[in-house]
Amino acid sequence: MPTLVGGIYHVVEESGYLEYGTSCFFVVPASQGVSARDSPELYSLYMDWLQGKPVGLATFNVEPYFEGKPFADELIVSVIDYNSQKPRVVIVRRIKGTTAISSKIERIPVGVQEIVQYINGTYKPVKRTVFKERKYFVSVIGVYDNTLYSWGRFVVFEPQHPITRLNLNADLHKK
Numbered sequence: 001m002p003t004l005v006g007g008i009y010h011v012v013e014e015s016g017y018l019e020y021g022t023s024c025f026f027v028v029p030a031s032q033g034v035s036a037r038d039s040p041e042l043y044s045l046y047m048d049w050l051q052g053k054p055v056g057l058a059t060f061n062v063e064p065y066f067e068g069k070p071f072a073d074e075l076i077v078s079v080i081d082y083n084s085q086k087p088r089v090v091i092v093r094r095i096k097g098t099t100a101i102s103s104k105i106e107r108i109p110v111g112v113q114e115i116v117q118y119i120n121g122t123y124k125p126v127k128r129t130v131f132k133e134r135k136y137f138v139s140v141i142g143v144y145d146n147t148l149y150s151w152g153r154f155v156v157f158e159p160q161h162p163i164t165r166l167n168l169n170a171d172l173h174k175k
Contacts, residue, residue, distance in 0.1 A: 045104050049162075056107040056162045060091075063098045064140055064170040066149060071172055072097045075142035075149070079103060082135040082154075095140075107159045108132040131158050140170045148175040 064071040079091040139152035151170040
């Protein structure tokens, strides 16, 4: 059975002697806006994908603003999943400034739709898989100089791609 030793997977024979070793690398898709901080979610996503499960990753890119200017002080962001009978909190994280946070999601196909796309200079009918919509509530809250700053929004989207990036401009309210 392979064992992880110092970042290298080793296969050991029953006799206990080292048979061979191979390096193991995990590349984070930074080009998709997924931070290295989300690597546990990516590993879990990859393992589910290998098992044939319809999974994806939703990346919430939260950009807090106050009065039109970026808000760089510490805040707390939470994401509540409304896709099951009982809503459940899936993410609670402290952030500072613009932050990308990710959560594994299910991509459940619900049918096929025929749409018209512009391909190579002509409009052609194309069939595409339609996925069940995902529903989340994203909230941002923080206290700075004895003043409460908050923002919240329901986000509903169809995860057409395995990695779905959602840009959220959090226009904070002062209370």
